[in-house]
Amino acid sequence: MVNADGSLGERNTLAVGSIEHKMGIKASATCVMNFDSAKGWMVGAENTGLSSMFIMMNYERVTMGLQGLGGSELAYQNAALYANDRGQGRSDTQLQSPEKPADAIIHHADVRRMLLNAKANTEASRCFAMYVAKNLDEEKFSTDPEAAQAAAARVALLTPVAKAFLTDKALEATIDCQQVFGGHGYIREWGMEQIVRDTRIAQIYEGTNGIQALDLLGRKVAKNNGKYVTHFLGEIRDFVNNMQADHGIKQATLDAADTIEALTNTVLSNISERKNEVNGCAVDYMHAFGYLAYSYMFALMIEAANGKEGEFYTNKAKLADYFVGRILPRIDAHAQMVQAGSDPMMNFDLSYFDVPAS
Numbered sequence: 001m002v003n004a005d006g007s008l009g010e011r012n013t014l015a016v017g018s019i020e021h022k023m024g025i026k027a028s029a030t031c032v033m034n035f036d037s038a039k040g041w042m043v044g045a046e047n048t049g050l051s052s053m054f055i056m057m058n059y060e061r062v063t064m065g066l067q068g069l070g071g072s073e074l075a076y077q078n079a080a081l082y083a084n085d086r087g088q089g090r091s092d093t094q095l096q097s098p099e100k101p102a103d104a105i106i107h108h109a110d111v112r113r114m115l116l117n118a119k120a121n122t123e124a125s126r127c128f129a130m131y132v133a134k135n136l137d138e139e140k141f142s143t144d145p146e147a148a149q150a151a152a153a154r155v156a157l158l159t160p161v162a163k164a165f166l167t168d169k170a171l172e173a174t175i176d177c178q179q180v181f182g183g184h185g186y187i188r189e190w191g192m193e194q195i196v197r198d199t200r201i202a203q204i205y206e207g208t209n210g211i212q213a214l215d216l217l218g219r220k221v222a223k224n225n226g227k228y229v230t231h232f233l234g235e236i237r238d239f240v241n242n243m244q245a246d247h248g249i250k251q252a253t254l255d256a257a258d259t260i261e262a263l264t265n266t267v268l269s270n271i272s273e274r275k276n277e278v279n280g281c282a283v284d285y286m287h288a289f290g291y292l293a294y295s296y297m298f299a300l301m302i303e304a305a306n307g308k309e310g311e312f313y314t315n316k317a318k319l320a321d322y323f324v325g326r327i328l329p330r331i332d333a334h335a336q337m338v339q340a341g342s343d344p345m346m347n348f349d350l351s352y353f354d355v356p357a358s
């Protein structure tokens, strides 16, 4: 510590307890700090710490979504390269490489399923990140106070989704892409297991994804009686109903919006009498909400691609088809889980979870 006259004083009592040995992000060294009655100094005014911390935390949460996105994009690029190269089995339709003992695994529909799960989620995540960033800019810089306020409401609603849904989808993508490598995915030298390990932390720190989901359903939905959601659904329906593009994403997004509206109403009517409902339903509500948000992102992309020529744009339409057919139906499963409520978890006596100490 430094004395009042600037000279070196006695040593403060805080110390590093140990370096943390982590599952991943090993280039980011972290440690346990012991603050044994250490002297601290107040920064800023009293009782403003939590709100100051949230300014940082909200940006951190969006940044975590981007960390997940980076991991899933890297995993996809590696897996797509590998799938084009690795020979195993023969294509179900026609011989692809008769001069070789096997065709490349990219010809197998199930390998494409894994790649396209990652690709569709990654493209929707990127679009969602840009959408949230645009709203952050509008909140901060718009000269129209009403537009700034509307953007702030969207940012408040979508920040926990940007953190939790993007990172949950990112881990799924990295695992799917690791699976494309078969046994090599598990072997360190190929680098895929590192991407899985490094991405895993994004679901945990800056508030676990369970806590993000509670923020969404508890603070951003239930507390204002669904006001933010109603505005978001209005924006989605307005956009989709005015789309020029002719694509299945339109009806799919409208259906998803109806699902979220009904689900929000169910939760809002249940929470007054069922005290565990928000806590028990938050994660599945967040996932259902996330799939609606991604459907809206695909609608935005399809409309932007409308009338444009070239493979880049036609492939956007095909990827949106994949999303509608092979990913979006999950929204109904999550909706059903929310409808089942918190009783299936809370019905157990505490003693059920007793584990004999070894």
Ligand SMILES: Cc1cc2nc3c(=O)[nH]c(=O)nc-3n(C[C@H](O)[C@H](O)[C@H](O)COP(=O)(O)OP(=O)(O)OC[C@H]3O[C@@H](n4cnc5c(N)ncnc54)[C@H](O)[C@@H]3O)c2cc1C
Pocket: 022, 030, 201, 204, 205, 206, 207, 208, 209, 210, 211, 214, 279
């Ligand atoms: C590598 C690493 C770096 C970190 N860096 C920093 C840093 O720089 N600064 C910093 O301040 N922190 C840092 N952290 C801490 C990190 O933010 C927390 O570990 C994380 O937010 C989870 O909190 P916790 O560990 O206390 O878990 P707990 O709060 O103990 O949660 C345990 C489990 O219970 C669940 N849970 C907890 N409360 C509830 C509830 N009310 N309802 C339902 N479920 C609940 C959680 O979702 C979780 O699944 C870091 C952590 C790690 C691993």
